[in-house]
Amino acid sequence: MSVIRRRSLLVSTIDIWPLTLTGEDTEYGRCLDWLDQQERERASRFLRRQDRERYVLAHGGLRFILGLYLGLAPARIEFSSTATGKPTVAGLRPEHAALTFNLSHAHGNAMVAIAQGREVGVDLELIREDVEALKLAERFFSDREQQHVRSTAPESRSREFFHYWVAKEAVLKAEGVGLASLQACEIDWSSGSDRDGVPVRLGEYSQQPWVVRTLDCGPGWVGAVAAHGADWTINPCNPCAAATD
Structure with missing residues (x-):
């Protein structure tokens, strides 16, 4: 995966990205390299290898998708959270300040929702x-x-x-x-x-x-x-x- 160009998003549209949480070792390694220290520590706490791999692929996939909109390499994206614990992207430039996202994954599949100017959940x-x-x-x-x-x-x-x-x-x-x-x-x-x-x-x-x-x-x-x-x-x-x- 590589970020080629910035993707635009309309306020009236919510982009939905399906992900399959299986991949070759190279794909897993690439996603693991993109994660920050906190994400890696959380991944390491999964006892089952399959659960660990799915977590890494889901969160690496999320970073890749966000990078398409932000024009950033996946590893450069930094996360924060709201007062209630909802994940957000930290340090967004003014032109990206209205970008919101949400991730869901279960039993080897995942969905990422990306919205502009409105909160979103999936x-x-x-x-x-x-x-x-x-x-x-x-x-x-x-x-x-x-x-x-x-x-x-x-x-x-x-x-x-x-x-x-x-x-x-x-x-x-x-x-x-x-x-x-x-x-x-x-x-x-x-x-x-x-x-x-x-x-x-x-x-x-x-x-x-x-x-x-x-x-x-x-x-x-x-x-x-x-x-x-x-x-x-x-x-x-x-x-x-x-x-x-």
């Missing part, structure tokens, strides 16, 4: 049939969401549960608050067309008008992206094309 999950969907919904979902999951046919219940889960996580990650707010975040699927552009209620935790949209993550996966307002569209991006552009 989440993806592998649909697993071994989860206790009803019990988890009772713990983390609003009454209306629980009823929706409960009324779903058993063979579709896990998928429905994860549709809600990724949507709620995307909103909370965009807002920069933790999972303790899951129940306060209510997704209103009934008002969206094909679950696109769905409004969100986030209780006392937010004064912002959040909207969540679902992502096409392939068979067996669900994903969602959340951002302020409804005046934005999703732009799928190809990291392989960017790497060879």
